[in-house]
Amino acid sequence: MSGHSKWATTKHKKAVIDGRRAKSFAKLIKNIEVAAKMGGADLAGNPTLYDAVQKAKKTSVPNDNIDRAVKRGAGIGGEAVEYQTILYEGYGPNGVALMIECLTDNRNRAAAEVRTALSRNGGTLADPGSVAYNFHRKGVIVVSGEGADEDEVMLAALEAGAENVEPHAQGFEVVTDASELVPVRQALQDAGLDYDSADVEFVPSLKVEVDADTARKVFRLIDALEDSDDVQNVFSNFDLTAEVQAELEADD
Secondary structure (H helix, E strand, C coil), X not given: CECCCCCCCCHHHHHHHHXXXXXHHHHHHHHHHHHHHHHCCCHHHCHHHHHHHHHXXXXXXXHHHHHHHHHHHHCCCCCCCCCEEXXXXXXXXXXXXXXXXXXXXXXXXXXXXXXXXXXXXXXXXXXXXXXXXXXEEEEEXXXXXXXXXXXXXXXXXXXXXXXXXXXXXXXXXXXXXXXXXXXXXXXXXXXXXXXXXXXXXXXXXXXXXXXXXXXXXXXXHHHHHHCCCCEEEEEECEECCHHHHHHHHCCC
């Protein structure tokens, strides 16, 4: 889930990750398989695979699982994988915009599960283009806040071509053009700055603030979507004020 609201690592997100570790592992493995299929098994020559493997390791996916996924994706050992990327656009409660990214071996199943999750949780499918115009593909790097100085992060990132650096629940969020993700990530590493994730995401141009009640409904919808094995990522344009975040944090 990504709302770009600095909400991504609050206890709601932690509970989702803890409660769905197996599904989280499966989706990370799928990313590795696709990256290896597209660019080969050599991490040094396939930066997309490198980032997918690093993300899996940071989420404690066992190394044996990672190694097997790389081999399957690259077709080493006779195994092969075949996934389609499908993008759905939708609306959640109070018109919150959603971009739903699927990675599936069964297009009909993915479509049915997305429609069901939306219809049961106050959402609707949108016509192609009616939501996407507000989103752009961007590189998003989350830099760990431990031992990181904001000036140091900004200097390394902006000199390497990053567009923006903002405070994040985990440290700092660095936004780049999608094509600049790898060089900016490398520049941060060269500066001795650890990063938690580096992904190409759909980032909204315009965000909408929502109240706590709407946020709870949006989270339930996103949870339902992410419960599908075929749904890889859900991006949204909601934003939360500090007061709403505090109210949600107080929820049991």
